[in-house]
Amino acid sequence: MDGALLFQSVVLGLLLGGLYALLAAGLTLYFGIMRVVMIAHSAFLILAAYLAWWTHTELGIDPLLSMIVTVPLFFGAGVLLQRGLLSRLRPMTLTMMSVLLTFAIAVTIEGLLGYAFTGTQRRIQLGYGSASFGLFGARIAVVKLIAFGLAAVALGGLYLLMKRTRFGWALRATIQHQDAARLVGIDTARIAGYGFGLGLATAAVGGTALSLDTTIYPSLHWHWIGPLMAIIVVGGLGSVPGAAAAALILGLAQSVLQIPMGTTWAQTVFYLALFATLAFRPQGFFGGRLAQRF
């Protein structure tokens, strides 16, 4: 195998893994907060990508600027989703019913996108879209690096928020033990809502990053939800660092395996990892205690 080609795949894999990690962090947050498998996460991702594309083609400004609107918008949507819908489901059947509810939201978003923008494939044409630079013989597109940078900054911000702020402390307490958190005076209901908002805000950032160099269409979210689900299971449901590690490793594996297997078959690595994890180590490879019961 060509060394430069391999190196290029590794770099691209890491860049892709960064985006996966950001999105998986959102999914992990939802799961940690209320044991919800949020199917609509990737639909919101595509929605954000469409909004970025629309900003660029209709308003003629840089798609990155769309985040000024989409990030707060998605944050609000996340809070509403949690407070208005998910928290009203019966606790006993919450895990299952929330899957259906978020699935319904995903399908609705897909339908609305198809209705508003038709099923045509869209792509942003950027001035710097074709720019690239060489690195030890590999060619890396600038937009991919920007996408990775966005993901890294967002993930880093999330990390600092979780570890360094009072809100992060309350959120982590809520995730670890809801009742205990309530006992020490945390308004867990509100914190849970903000946690969802935060999770959905990662989808806004991720979607904008995605739109920079990807062709988008309404049903694209199905191609994302499978890998993301696999990542959070392999990472151990509920563990953010676990999800990030799994995202980087699987993103890398997918990218490298594309050389011998082709793009389509390389995707199977996610599902193989998913099945192997569940069959041999159901609590995940990096994971927390939560996963054992789910």
Add this chain to the structure above:
Amino acid sequence: MRNVSRWATSGGAVLLVAALLLFPSVAPNPYVLSAGIVVLNYAVLSTSWNFVGGFTGYISLGHGALAGLGGYATGLLVVKAGLSSFLALFAAAVLVGLVAVPVGFAALRVRGASFVIVSIAIVLILLLVFQSWASFTGGSRGLVVPRPFPDLSRPEHHRAFWYLYSGLLALALLAWWLVDRSRFGLGLKAVREDEDKAEALGTPTFAYKMIVFVVSAFFTALGGGLYALWFGDLDPVFQFSILSGSYLVLMALLGGVRNLFGPVVGAVVVGVALEYFKVSFGDTQLHLVATGVLLGLVVMFMPDGVLPALAALVKRLRPDDSATIREETAEELRDRRLANAGDKR
């Protein structure tokens, strides 16, 4: 209560049999009959789904793909292995039942969330494989399955499949009913209510879930295989779709997962609605929106389904109902106590 539900079950069975026998004669044209078969197919699949969903409370979004696998397996066994149509159908269902074993092993050892994730993954994997492995499956061009009755005219063909589907539906309902009243079924319901507790009362929960999952996959594959023989043309995009799997969930949920006939009722309602959406929204994506909104409404406001909602309404309209129930139970108890009085203490 038990008596009431027994009457409802018998009444439902009589009604269903009558509808199944009469529909082909009253259907005004072959189009209506074929639309009826589509609904019947949904009824079979949704009832099959309900073996897992109704008893254990585990929600699978992947049963559409299991049906697709049954369809492709049937088609491939006919086309590539030269089996006769109905032998292929049966063999395909057994095959899918076998495939369900490792899937269940991964999905059922842990709790609900992983199960849902695996069920979604199954759809995506199968779609990937059947689209990409074109030399074997026909890929995106599809797979043409020869008809089992080449001599029949189109209306006669529909009519024959209507009755085949009716038989299959009856079989699936009978199996569900038998499980429902068995100790096995009680164990599964215990899993639905509280899995740890069920285990602590001696129920081998993993084995129970596994068995019912395989049974469910078997019936689902029979439904999918019959569809392949009837429709004669398979396309991976439609066979392995999460959307079709979600229709089955919506149907069962809307009708009521704890009722024998819930999924059938749901299949009729949703099946007709889907047909209506298709006609009125045409090529736009609004049918997706309609499906999503409907599913969301059911989950939020009617998670037990319309049949239980109706039952509750009937109960409210008959205020003396609860009194009679209690009297009956008390009477039974008095008998029991008298019978027990001799040997206890």
Add this chain to the structure above:
Amino acid sequence: MTKSLETHELRKTFGGVTALDGATVKFRHGRVNALIGPNGSGKTTFFNCVTGMIRPDSGTTTYQGQDITRKTPHAIVRAGIGRTFQLCRVFPRMTALDNVLAAVRPGGITRALLGARHPSEVDRARSWLTRLGIEHLAGVEARNMSWGQQKLLELAGVLNAGPETILLDEPAGGVNPALLDRIGSLVRELNAEGRTFVIVEHNMDLVMSISDHIVVFDRGRPIAEGTPAAIRSDERVLGAYLGV
């Protein structure tokens, strides 16, 4: 060999917290045993390990001379150990009768396809409801029953599984004094019929009045054991409770 439930060096940690720290305990058959100790001393974790609900990091559990450490919870039930849960757990949307019927008795699995309401099964289940004084609730869904009734129902279910040994996790938690007396005398009755009990309980009056043998846990291991009288006068026990 005397029949007993024994653990050897059971150890279990959650993250950095040690819940069981080499617990070696022996509960003799035919007794009412009590397991007491301050909150967080590992009593419930001990129950969970013994009944297979969680797997200990190391150590073994033997029952009647048979190693049951790695058995699944349902297999442990079949081996003869039943349990209740700390916050009583019943099947909320099932009737009281079905709650009791859901218990799998020895050999019950081979008859899984039998009708759930086979007359002989129903008779047995009803006789347990009668014994616990809740037969009038047979047709009521468990979620519509009071807390005390649910506790009795849970016990009826466990008894219907036919275990020789029953682990009760805080049977007195949240019940009124009248019911407390009833639970106490019930335990003694069932013990007289040959059942062994291990009871985790904070209500010392109940513990002292019904148990033959008491084991005291502190920080994941036993620190004292003996008759109620001996335990009452043991200084280490006082120390553990008062943090001296």
